[in-house]
Amino acid sequence: MQQPDISFMSVVKIGDKRFEPFITSGRIQAVVKKLTASINLKYSGKDPVFVAVLNGSFIFASDLLKQFKGNCQISFVKVASYSGSKRNSRISPLIGLNEQLKGRHVIILEDIIDTGNTLKHVHSAVKKARPASIAVASLFFKHRVYKKSIKIDHCGIKIPDHFIIGYGLDYNGYGRNLRSVYKLKTND
Ligand code: IMP
Ligand code: MG
Numbered sequence: 001m002q003q004p005d006i007s008f009m010s011v012v013k014i015g016d017k018r019f020e021p022f023i024t025s026g027r028i029q030a031v032v033k034k035l036t037a038s039i040n041l042k043y044s045g046k047d048p049v050f051v052a053v054l055n056g057s058f059i060f061a062s063d064l065l066k067q068f069k070g071n072c073q074i075s076f077v078k079v080a081s082y083s084g085s086k087r088n089s090r091i092s093p094l095i096g097l098n099e100q101l102k103g104r105h106v107i108i109l110e111d112i113i114d115t116g117n118t119l120k121h122v123h124s125a126v127k128k129a130r131p132a133s134i135a136v137a138s139l140f141f142k143h144r145v146y147k148k149s150i151k152i153d154h155c156g157i158k159i160p161d162h163f164i165i166g167y168g169l170d171y172n173g174y175g176r177n178l179r180s181v182y183k184l185k186t187n188d
Contacts, residue, residue: 002029005179012165012182014174019165019182023157028139028167028181031156032060035137036067038154039107042135043070048105049131050074051097053122055176056111059168060139064109075099077125079118094125101129107154111168112140116148123150140164140181 005025012019047070052061054076065074077096106126113119119136126134137154145161162183165175175182 002026002179008180011185012175012178014165014171017171018185019171019175020185021180022162022164022183023166023181025167025179027157028179029063031139032063033067035139035154035156036064039064039137040067040069043068043072043105043107045070046105047071048073048107049099049101050107050109051099051101051122051126052076052109053111053118054078054096056168056170057109057139059176060111061109064137073099077122079121094122097125097129101126101131104131105133106131106135108134108136110136110138112142112164113138113152114142114145116146116150119150120148139167140169 002025008021008024050061050065050072052058052074055078061074065072075096075098077094079094108119108122108126110119123134135153136150138152139156141152141155141158142161143158164181164183165171166178166181168176169181170176
């Protein structure tokens with residue numbers, strides 16, 4: 001059992017930006033537990049491969065995997081679509097898809113789905129490898145910004161169009177180590 005995050009009440013300053021408390025680590029842990037429970041039910045005995053999208057999903061993937069029951073593998077892939085806190089539509093090629101995915105049950109793990117560009121990119125690369133099935137699990141989902149039609153099978157927390165940091169998510173590389181999640185203050 002993790003200790004409560006006692007620093008949650010304070011504002012976090014990174015460079016020129018200030019972030020305010022948004023989602024507690026306790027709520028995140030509860031959501032990850034619930035997501036993993038539904039994945040455990042669906043993939044019992046199926047030996048799935050998780051494809052986790054770096055960098056943001058490393059903490060989510062780690063917490064989720066520790067609660068997955070049964071055999072599974074994980075592959076970490078990397079793409080990038082954000083620069084600072086502004087959207088950037090250019091997406092670099094996918095690197096790191098090492099596991100053999102043909103005929104396997106694949107679960108794509110995302111920290112956050114925003115426009116869905118990254119997901120589309122990863123999904124297409126996975127599909128090319130002809131897996132038995134592909135599902136998507138994302139901890140956070142900016143559902144009002146999402147522009148794609150790929151189904152989010154396991155969705156943790158739907159959020160409005162805020163820029164958030166913490167629990168793996170960053171602003172210019174900072175903030176990933178925060179246990180709770182903070183949102184960008186827009187009025188100062
Ligand atoms: P998309 O391609 O627009 O869906 O953006 C997805 C990627 O952008 C995520 O995997 C994150 O790495 C990053 N991202 C999107 N929204 C945020 C945010 O609010 N904070 C930090 N990173 C974000
Ligand atoms: Mg990501």
